[in-house]
Structure formats: C-alpha cells, structure tokens
Amino acid sequence: MLRYTLMRFGIFAGCFLVVWGFASTGIVPRGVGGSYFLWIALLALAISAPISYVVLRKARDRASAQIVARVDRAKAGFEANAAQEDVADDAARAQSAS
Incomplete structure (x- = not known):
C-alpha cells in the first residue's frame, strides 16, 4: 500500500x-x-x-488484494471472538438454569 x-x-x-x-x-x-x-x-x-x-492499475489491484486479505483476517478474528462469547454465554445460562 x-x-x-x-x-x-x-x-x-x-x-x-x-x-x-x-x-x-x-x-x-x-x-x-x-x-x-x-x-x-x-x-x-x-x-x-x-x-x-x-499506469498504476496493477499496483492498485495488488494493494486492493492486500486490503481485502487484511479485512478478511479481521472478520475471522471477530467471528472467532463472537463464537467464544456465545459459548461462554450458553455455559453461563445453562449453569444458572440448573
């Protein structure tokens, strides 16, 4: 970039x-x-x-691909965190229901 x-x-x-x-x-x-x-x-x-x-079409495409990869990694991280929160929330609800 x-x-x-x-x-x-x-x-x-x-x-x-x-x-x-x-x-x-x-x-x-x-x-x-x-x-x-x-x-x-x-x-x-x-x-x-x-x-x-x-003139910079190829360089712009490479920079765009790098940005897309970075955004995808961030989204995967957010989804992983959300999944961990969901598991913790489900465990807390199950414990309080018992």
Missing part, C-alpha cells in the same frame, strides 16, 4: 513540475493574483489522476 501511495505521489510530483514549467514559460496560464501554486497544484492533480488510474 505504501508503494502504491509513493508511486502515485511521484506521478503527481512529476505532473506538478511539468505544469510549473509550462506556467513559467507561459504555455499554461499562471493563475490570478496569489493563486499561482494553488492553480498549478489543481492542474497537476487533474492531470495526474487519470495517468495514475491507467
């Missing part, structure tokens, strides 16, 4: 530098007033999102 996040941040940083270069040369508008870096960041985000979606 960390690897995917770092790759996604790398794509964003690359897009940020490219957009910054284009804005510095005047190819892309510079923004109004003090919004220069905000404009560049938003434009870089809009460009990097579809690039990340296409």
